Amino acid sequence: MLAFIFFSLAFFAFIGQPIITIGFLQPIDYFVFGILGCIGPLGFYNSMKQKRKREIMDKLPDFLRDIANSSASGMTIYDSIRTASEGDYGRLTEELKMTAAQLSWGIPVDEVLTNLGERVNTNEVKRLAITIKKALEIGGNTSTVFNAAAKELDQIRRVEQQRRTEMSMYSIVIFISFFVFLAVILIINGTIFKALYDLQGPMAGKSIGNLKIATINPIDVKNMFFTFVFVQSLGGGLLGGFMMEGRISAGIRQAFILILISFITFKILI
Numbered sequence: 468m469l470a471f472i473f474f475s476l477a478f479f480a481f482i483g484q485p486i487i488t489i490g491f492l493q494p495i496d497y498f499v500f501g502i503l504g505c506i507g508p509l510g511f512y513n514s515m516k517q518k519r520k521r522e523i524m525d526k527l528p529d530f531l532r533d534i535a536n537s538s539a540s541g542m543t544i545y546d547s548i549r550t551a552s553e554g555d556y557g558r559l560t561e562e563l564k565m566t567a568a569q570l571s572w573g574i575p576v577d578e579v580l581t582n583l584g585e586r587v588n589t590n591e592v593k594r595l596a597i598t599i600k601k602a603l604e605i606g607g608n609t610s611t612v613f614n615a616a617a618k619e620l621d622q623i624r625r626v627e628q629q630r631r632t633e634m635s636m637y638s639i640v641i642f643i644s645f646f647v648f649l650a651v652i653l654i655i656n657g658t659i660f661k662a663l664y665d666l667q668g669p670m671a672g673k674s675i676g677n678l679k680i681a682t683i684n685p686i687d688v689k690n691m692f693f694t695f696v697f698v699q700s701l702g703g704g705l706l707g708g709f710m711m712e713g714r715i716s717a718g719i720r721q722a723f724i725l726i727l728i729s730f731i732t733f734k735i736l737i
Contacts, residue, residue: 495690499697499730503723510720517717519558520589524624526556527592530563531617539610544576544603562586577603591623631711638707645703645725649732652692656737660688693733700725 530551537547548570552563562583569579577600584596595616603612663683704725708718 493686493690495693496730499726502701503726503730506719506726507723510723513716514720517712520587522558523562523587524589524591524620526559527595528617528620528624530554530556530559531613531620535610535613535617538613544609545570547609548576548579591620595620630713634710634713638711641703641707641710642721642725645699648699649696649729652696653732653736656688656692660685689733689737692737693729696729696733697726700729 533551533554534544534547537550538544542550548563549567552560552567554560556563565586566579566583569582570576574582577596580596580599584593599612599616603609660683664685701722704720704722705715705718708721709715711717
């Protein structure tokens with residue numbers, strides 16, 4: 468709703484309609500506020516959701532190993548899951564209590580594991596639920612099945628951490644490039660264009676040889692530079708998040724932060 472209001476203000480400002488405004492804000496600023504209002508909540512919500520999933524994935528192998536140990540001692544699957552769910556597994560604990568409650572209602576183990584995969588909503592857990600379900604249907608050593616599942620999740624986690632570590636270097640390069648670009652824009656505006664502004668005062672409209680000194684509007688130049696930086700911050704944030712997490716949605720928060728830095732920098736330094 469707030470983003471829609473800012474987009475509406477930006478539209479009316481660009482078509483020249485009078486709107487309620489604040490002295491230091493330009494029409495393009497309302498557009499930026501609209502963008503920030505759209506991607507900000509989405510980016511931080513997505514970041515918290517992914518953090519929750521990572522914490523669950525980190526604890527899930529320990530939970531599976533505890534089930535395997537309980538099963539090896541002679542306990543049933545139901546008792547093993549119920550006993551293991553009483554431990555402390557961080558964010559996973561809440562899901563495990565729900566799992567134990569469903570078992571107490573008489574829901575089959577395979578359906579309970581499927582529900583767990585849907586609630587956590589990660590491909591690894593969904594595949595794990597299907598694998599355990601098929602293994603339990605076939606029959607065999609339950610302890611071996613859960614130990615194998617825990618080992619598989621550990622391997623997936625190590626591969627993901629290694630990928631994130633390697634790709635984070637490329638993300639750092641992208642973010643450094645953004646700040647270098649922002650610094651270059653500030654230097655150009657503070658040197659070359661500042662000299663042109665100083666020159667156009669007494670020389671505006673006059674000619675030097677075949678060259679005529681035109682009047683340059685500092686606000687138009689500022690908006691032009693900000694547009695360059697805005698595109699760089701939006702693209703750099705999305706690309707940096709994609710390189711690090713493997714998903715475009717992971718870069719929304721980074722894009723929000725870079726756009727906010729750009730906006731504040733231009734308002735303070737230009």
